[in-house]
Each structure stands twice: as C-alpha cells, then as structure tokens.
Amino acid sequence: MSQVIEQKNEMSQQRPMKHARAAALALALVPLAAVAVSTQVNEPCPSSGGICGTVFSDTDGDGIQDADEPGIPGVTVTLHYTDDGGVQQEYSVMTNGSGVYNFGLGLPDPNGGEPIPYDREDPYTISVGIPNSSAPSPANQGSDDGADSDGVSDNHGNVTAQVTWTENETWDNTTDFGFTKSTASNPGTGTPGYWKNHPEAWPVETVTVGGVVYTKVQALSLLDQVGKDKSLTMFSSLVPAMLNVLIGNDSSCVAETIAQAQTWMATYGPVGSKVAASSYAWRVGEPLHRLMDNYNNGMLCAPHRE
Numbered sequence: 001m002s003q004v005i006e007q008k009n010e011m012s013q014q015r016p017m018k019h020a021r022a023a024a025l026a027l028a029l030v031p032l033a034a035v036a037v038s039t040q041v042n043e044p045c046p047s048s049g050g051i052c053g054t055v056f057s058d059t060d061g062d063g064i065q066d067a068d069e070p071g072i073p074g075v076t077v078t079l080h081y082t083d084d085g086g087v088q089q090e091y092s093v094m095t096n097g098s099g100v101y102n103f104g105l106g107l108p109d110p111n112g113g114e115p116i117p118y119d120r121e122d123p124y125t126i127s128v129g130i131p132n133s134s135a136p137s138p139a140n141q142g143s144d145d146g147a148d149s150d151g152v153s154d155n156h157g158n159v160t161a162q163v164t165w166t167e168n169e170t171w172d173n174t175t176d177f178g179f180t181k182s183t184a185s186n187p188g189t190g191t192p193g194y195w196k197n198h199p200e201a202w203p204v205e206t207v208t209v210g211g212v213v214y215t216k217v218q219a220l221s222l223l224d225q226v227g228k229d230k231s232l233t234m235f236s237s238l239v240p241a242m243l244n245v246l247i248g249n250d251s252s253c254v255a256e257t258i259a260q261a262q263t264w265m266a267t268y269g270p271v272g273s274k275v276a277a278s279s280y281a282w283r284v285g286e287p288l289h290r291l292m293d294n295y296n297n298g299m300l301c302a303p304h305r306e
Helices: 003-010 192-197 216-223 230-246 255-268 280-296
Strands: 035-041 050-057 076-082 088-094 100-102 124-129 134-136 158-163 177-181 206-209 212-215
Touching (some): 088 100, 192 216, 206 216, 206 230, 212 216, 216 230, 230 255, 230 280, 255 280
Parallel strands (some): 035 088, 050 177
Antiparallel strands (some): 076 124, 124 158, 134 177, 206 212
C-alpha cells in the first residue's frame, strides 16, 4: 500500500477498528456545557493507545489519502462525549504539521488529574469544521479503513464520524477526514454591514423571509436597525446568508440552517414580533443565527470577501 498507509499502520500493532458513521449529527445546534481546548501540536498515537487520525487534502476527490496528498495542519478537531453526569462535553485539539490529530490515552480530568480512560461502552463522536472553499470527500471509499475519509457532513458546517470500540481494542487510529476543492465559484461572503452598504451588489430586488416578501428597500431599512427583538436579529443574519448563497458561494454548510431559519421566522416572526432573548423561541433560534453569522463572516465552507 502507499507510504501514507504504512505510516498509519505503524501507529498501532492492533487490527484497525471499525466505525459507525454519524450522519446528520447537528452538533452545531447543541449547546455544550464545557469546552477544553488545547493548542499543543499533536504527535501520532502511541502504541499503548489513544484516539488519533489525519485531516488531509484529497486533491483527486476519491475519498482516499494517496501518498502525494498531504495532511492539513492547524485544523481544529473536536471529540464530543457525555460525561458521567449525563452532560454533553467536547474536547478540542489541533492537527500538527502533518495533519495528524491526537486525543491521547483518555479524556481530560476536570480536576487536573490523570486522563480519564475511554469507556468502550460510551459513544464518542469526532467532528471537523469544513475548511473554506472545501467540500467533504466521499466517505468510506475502498477497502482499507486506514486510508479512507470517514467524515459525513452534518449540514451545519462540520463533518463527523462516530467511534465505537470493538473487542479488546481501546484506541482508534483510522478515523480520518479528507477535504477536496469546492466546485462553487465562491466570490466571498458578506456580512450584514456589507450588504447594507452595497445595495448595488444585491442579486435580487425582493427577499422572502418566513413567507413574507420584503422589497430591497424594506430589507435594507431593517438591516440598519438594532434592538432587543430577536426576530430582527434572525433577519439580520438570514438575509445576508441568503444573498451570499445567491451570488455563488458554497451553501453546503448552511443550506439546511437557512431552511430551518425560514421555518423559525414563519413560526415566531415576522420581523417586529418582539421575540425576547430569554424566550424558548430564541433558545431554538440562536444556534441558527450563530451558524449563519459564522458563514457570513467567512468562517465556514465559503471564504470572506476580499
């Protein structure tokens, strides 16, 4: 097999474990109680155990890392799990110069003690944000689980794979994430401020939000307003996201969120409905707003305007 696969096989003398893929896990919409982030560069999994893998540039888009396809450094990789108290947690690390991430032998101890061993009966989900101007590689291609890409898009800006332990195995070195070049033209996303100040750039004269049609003049006026009404907050992130997609930016990480935000506006809108920040409606809507805001700022699958 290729040099890349040989390097991965050296990480463990055990048979690679199999994975249960997690499709459409909307991790971006789940409020997480705690975040432990390490910026320390990772090393390959030690032979004694750990959870590690590679984030790589899949230049030919076949879902398999070839010897000439490099790892991507500096990518945040997150391990999602549920602690003993039933609270959802996440633990993040960054890939090293070779694109390798490593979560080590166990979960971080909140009290600063030794790492907590992984429990093979618990589910562990790994997620990676889709890099700018990239698209997820096709998952589970070929017959070698140590060379394929395992991530499946959750339609919220991430790819995810769920780790499940097999008998007598306490580590995983084969959960890898490949990304290929996006086919979208990606002219760059604009923030609410950009669209407010550049009416000539609007590709349409009307926008429909929550079933209500707004002229460009009306929409521009609303984008210029600030206030505590969260229906206005949602409008201010939803309309720019829609416009960013219409001009040709990659929508793979935001299309489902835009649809959910439209449903939210139809349910709790229209603009001016005085939705409070403390309301149940905003508890549902805020994650949608956050993701679209990240998209508009060029932090997800499409780059920001230059």
